[in-house]
Amino acid sequence: GENVEQHPSTLSVQEGDSAVIKCTYSDSASNYFPWYKQELGKRPQLIIDIRSNVGEKKDQRIAVTLNKTAKHFSLHITETQPEDSAVYFCAAKQTSYDKVIFGPGTSLSVIP
């Protein structure tokens, strides 16, 4: 089955700097890759997603890149703000299956 790894597990950046979180997946059949942000005690919120027919997607300060050959994808947050502090989860899914497999998460701290 699918296995998703995520690095780093914790990340501290200064406000205004960029943050990059990297994930790898094992199943080449996976074709949908969402990223979720979860604040303490709250629900995961979808912040951006990408499909395997696209190499890059951007939404304001957030961008995701996908390398299908290497089976890895990354989240890039530019001009970080304190409110970006949260746990970020990457995930992978095959369209033909219902299951979304989550990575272990990255705790991002943005220092004012």
Added chain:
Amino acid sequence: GAVVSQHPSWVICKSGTSVKIECRSLDFQATTMFWYRQFPKQSLMLMATSNEGSKATYEQGVEKDKFLINHASLTLSTLTVTSAHPEDSSFYICSARRGTYTDTQYFGPGTRLTVL
């Protein structure tokens, strides 16, 4: 749009009792809902996939007789933790998929279960 609610938001119960958690899609029909469990500082672990009108599909290692799932309508799925024990204490989160031909899942706010 795509709002998912859960009730209760938190519950404390005694060991050996049963607890029911409801998951509702408020503004869309969800043929498929998912139940996750999240321990502190850990990732979301899928427990089961719930399809309206049929039996739930449980992940390996999840006891179907202990975690009863019912998806009786297109907007409601319930998870009942039977004979709860302290090790069942966790954050339980449901999610719903909007439509059949979509990958996006929307999460409920979660239910914090504490078993004494």
